[in-house]
Amino acid sequence: MPILLVFALVAACLPIDWPVPPFAPERETAAALTGGSVALVLALAFGLRTWVVVTLRRDPDRRIEVAQAYGRCRRLLFFVNIGAVAACVLSFGWGWLVRSQLQVQWNGESQLAPFAEFAVPLPYFVVLVGCWVIYYDAERALYHALHVGRRVFWPRHAYLLHNARQFLLMVLLPVGLVVTQQTLTRFAPETTRTDLYRAASLAVVPAMLLFMPLLLKPLLGLQTMPPGATRAHLEALAQRLNFRCTDFLLWPTHGAAVNALIAGLMPRVRYVVFTDRILEDLPQDELDAVLGHEIGHAKHGHLWFYAAFLALSLSVLAALGLLVDQQLRASDALKRPEYEAWLKENETWLALPPVVLVACYLFVVFGALSRRCERQADVFGCKSVSCGNPTCTGHDAATVFPPGGNALCPTGIRTFARALERVGEVPPPAAPEPWTLRRVVREARVWARHWLHGPVPHRVAFLLSLIERPAAEPRFQRRVFTFKCGLMLILTLALVALGETVGWRDLLDVM
Ligand SMILES: [Zn+2]
Ligand SMILES: [Zn+2]
Numbered sequence: 458m459p460i461l462l463v464f465a466l467v468a469a470c471l472p473i474d475w476p477v478p479p480f481a482p483e484r485e486t487a488a489a490l491t492g493g494s495v496a497l498v499l500a501l502a503f504g505l506r507t508w509v510v511v512t513l514r515r516d517p518d519r520r521i522e523v524a525q526a527y528g529r530c531r532r533l534l535f536f537v538n539i540g541a542v543a544a545c546v547l548s549f550g551w552g553w554l555v556r557s558q559l560q561v562q563w564n565g566e567s568q569l570a571p572f573a574e575f576a577v578p579l580p581y582f583v584v585l586v587g588c589w590v591i592y593y594d595a596e597r598a599l600y601h602a603l604h605v606g607r608r609v610f611w612p613r614h615a616y617l618l619h620n621a622r623q624f625l626l627m628v629l630l631p632v633g634l635v636v637t638q639q640t641l642t643r644f645a646p647e648t649t650r651t652d653l654y655r656a657a658s659l660a661v662v663p664a665m666l667l668f669m670p671l672l673l674k675p676l677l678g679l680q681t682m683p684p685g686a687t688r689a690h691l692e693a694l695a696q697r698l699n700f701r702c703t704d705f706l707l708w709p710t711h712g713a714a715v716n717a718l719i720a721g722l723m724p725r726v727r728y729v730v731f732t733d734r735i736l737e738d739l740p741q742d743e744l745d746a747v748l749g750h751e752i753g754h755a756k757h758g759h760l761w762f763y764a765a766f767l768a769l770s771l772s773v774l775a776a777l778g779l780l781v782d783q784q785l786r787a788s789d790a791l792k793r794p795e796y797e798a799w800l801k802e803n804e805t806w807l808a809l810p811p812v813v814l815v816a817c818y819l820f821v822v823f824g825a826l827s828r829r830c831e832r833q834a835d836v837f838g839c840k841s842v843s844c845g846n847p848t849c850t851g852h853d854a855a856t857v858f859p860p861g862g863n864a865l866c867p868t869g870i871r872t873f874a875r876a877l878e879r880v881g882e883v884p885p886p887a888a889p890e891p892w893t894l895r896r897v898v899r900e901a902r903v904w905a906r907h908w909l910h911g912p913v914p915h916r917v918a919f920l921l922s923l924i925e926r927p928a929a930e931p932r933f934q935r936r937v938f939t940f941k942c943g944l945m946l947i948l949t950l951a952l953v954a955l956g957e958t959v960g961w962r963d964l965l966d967v968m
Pocket of ligand 1: 750751754831834
């Protein structure tokens with residue numbers, strides 16, 4: 458979801474001449490329709506919250522059903538919220554209002570004020586914060602119903618801060634970079650045309666990738682994992698697998714999240730993060746398997762590969778855009794007066810298709826790459842808790858684990874699969890149904906939701922199948938290797954071919 462949001466917000470911040478409201482008086486109409494839409498979606502959120510709270514109070518036994526319905530409705534309302542704000546910007550004149558009102562004089566010209574782009578998606582920010590405030594009660598009621606006798610849910614301000622921090626890091630930071638770039642282009646156009654500036658703006662992305670982990674700790678409020686048995690155990694495993702990182706961090710979420718992640722490309726600025734609840738919910742062997750999965754990402758060089766893939770892909774897409782632009786300009790078809798008039802009127806809208814294209818490309822191609830890498834990390838997670846006996850029936854205190862994590866045994870696979878199911882919070886498997894249109898739609902929705910990792914039941918089924926067919930594991934590794942090499946080869950060839958066609962200097966200028 459965050460990635461869709463990033464692209465939607467970037468699109469809203471583009472220098473587009475948004476249309477005027479449907480009727481006069483324009484300013485009042487835009488403000489009233491936008492305010493009304495925001496109030497409406499907040500009312501929907503309040504309705505959902507009230508249903509959850511009241512139903513759980515009346516009938517706590519329905520907690521599972523309520524939790525599932527709440528999750529479904531919230532996912533649906535996420536799209537409703539985006540749709541409502543898109544309608545405000547596109548049809549109700551909110552985008553026009555912001556762009557026409559927030560003007561300043563600069564060098565004798567009227568310009569959009571610095572960072573005023575953020576005001577275009579402002580209705581979304583209002584809806585978002587409003588939803589956090591409203592859903593808090595529903596989340597608290599659900600938490601207490603599902604985890605009877607456990608700790609209390611966190612206070613409202615801490616819940617708001619937790620959500621705001623994630624939003625700031627995952628969504629607002631990348632959008633902020635785009636807005637900063639546009640502000641500089643408006644107010645210091647000469648500077649943005651120098652080679653030094655271009656080189657610096659290209660270097661921002663790798664610099665962020667390298668040093669982002671340092672920001673992660675203060676931005677998300679992460680803490681060093683306290684010394685103790687758990688930490689010592691994880692450190693010993695990291696040592697056995699020859700893995701180095703700066704620190705193991707604890708993410709206090711008041712039990713809201715069962716998750717772990719790795720951040721950082723180099724051992725000196727690399728962290729492995731565990732949420733509080735994953736440390737509480739998972740037994741030690743499963744925690745080891747989860748750490749093994751995160752280490753697997755580092756051992757297979759996934760983060761480096763992602764960085765190279767994104768850099769190459771964005772260069773190829775930029776070159777592709779340039780090629781289309783050059784071809785259109787050269788063709789006679791567009792020189793006809795009716796096209797030229799149309800183009801002049803709608804020129805600013807041409808900023809939109811590239812954003813949609815990049816979003817679709819990432820969803821399809823990066824999704825396919827990421828799901829394969831997740832599976833590779835899953836297999837490494839199994840290996841990290843496997844002994845050297847490929848037919849073992851269980852592990853005990855005397856079990857010897859090979860250094861480096863190169864073996865695969867049934868117990869290791871089962872341990873990791875259990876951890877995955879617990880982290881994914883998957884419901885018990887339902888009876889298989891025939892392929893109807895309904896099932897196809899549902900499966901497509903599940904895959905779309907898990908586009909980065911793949912659905913947990915599929916991942917678990919693949920891992921368990923390796924118990925019966927150990928030879929499938931090296932085959933799988935070879936397939937992923939071929940996929941990665943092929944992808945990089947295609948992208949490199951495409952970049953060279955496109956660069957030669959459009960001219961490298963011109964390509965550098967549009968980057
Ligand atoms: Zn992973
Ligand atoms: Zn074993």
